[in-house]
Amino acid sequence: xxxxxxxxxxxxxxxxxTVTLSCTYDTSESDYYLFWYKQPPSRQMILVxxxxxxxxxxxxxxxxxxxxxxxxxxxxxxxxxxxLGDAAMYFCAYTGDKIIFGKGTRLHILP
Amino acid sequence: EAGVTQxxxxxxxxxxxxxxxxxxxxxxxxNLYWYRRVMGKEIKFLxxxxxxxxxxxxxxxxxxxxxxRTGGTYSTLKVQPAELEDSGVYFCASxxxxxxxxxxxxxxxxxxxxxx
Numbered sequence: 001x002x003x004x005x006x007x008x009x010x011x012x013x014x015x016x017x018t019v020t021l022s023c024t025y026d027t028s029e030s031d032y033y034l035f036w037y038k039q040p041p042s043r044q045m046i047l048v049x050x051x052x053x054x055x056x057x058x059x060x061x062x063x064x065x066x067x068x069x070x071x072x073x074x075x076x077x078x079x080x081x082x083x084l085g086d087a088a089m090y091f092c093a094y095t096g097d098k099i100i101f102g103k104g105t106r107l108h109i110l111p
Numbered sequence: 112e113a114g115v116t117q118x119x120x121x122x123x124x125x126x127x128x129x130x131x132x133x134x135x136x137x138x139x140x141x142n143l144y145w146y147r148r149v150m151g152k153e154i155k156f157l158x159x160x161x162x163x164x165x166x167x168x169x170x171x172x173x174x175x176x177x178x179x180r181t182g183g184t185y186s187t188l189k190v191q192p193a194e195l196e197d198s199g200v201y202f203c204a205s206x207x208x209x210x211x212x213x214x215x216x217x218x219x220x221x222x223x224x225x226x227x
Contacts, residue, residue, distance in 0.1 A: 004153070035215075037218070039218075042220075043220065044114065044115070044218050044219055044220040044221070045202070045218035045221075046218070047215050047216075047217075050215060091154065097167075098156050098159070098167065098169075098170075099144075099156060099216065100153075100156070101146075101153050101154035101155075102153060103151070103152060103153050104153075104154075
């Protein structure tokens with residue numbers, strides 16, 4: 001069975017600094033997608049970034065980038081130049097035939 | 112364009128009562144998903160509709176949960192009778208009908224259900 005593990009329940013980063021959120025997953029499939037979703041306090045979950053497993057190039061979206069290591073089954077999210085609005089719960093997700101989420105990492109931004 | 116909406120935002124009920132949660136997906140989205148997050152745990156898949164048909168309901172915990180999507184528009188999730196372990200946040204998500212679960216899913220704000 002597929003699993004997604006986020007080993008950091010909470011993290012803090014100083015505003016303008018860089019932070020990396022870790023995610024590992026387990027699957028026997030070769031074709032799948034990985035996502036990072038962000039849920040700000042009292043707001044709905046939105047997609048931050050998406051990675052297709054067949055692509056070797058790491059996905060980037062502005063200040064957000066991933067380090068996708070397929071052999072190691074690792075999919076970390078790097079946030080550069082952290083902003084106060086980045087404070088949220090971040091969920092890593094894997095999808096093959098259905099989507100599987102990790103437990104989430106709560107990110108605090110320190111002014 | 113309106114996003115996915117869910118109603119109510121919060122619900123507090125007593126054990127044994129019935130609660131119905133509603134999800135309105137983004138207009139035109141054929142795929143509709145229900146998820147549940149129990150405090151401190153993963154978001155768990157409950158079921159997936161394609162239009163009005165249940166594509167996958169393997170995540171439904173038991174027969175106290177009934178989901179419907181009449182007409183392929185909004186969906187309801189009824190819990191009857193509610194138990195303490197049903198407490199959590201219920202999320203709904205929708206996506207266009209292209210490649211189903213590999214699509215980007217658009218999530219609603221969730222309904223926080225508390226069963227006392």
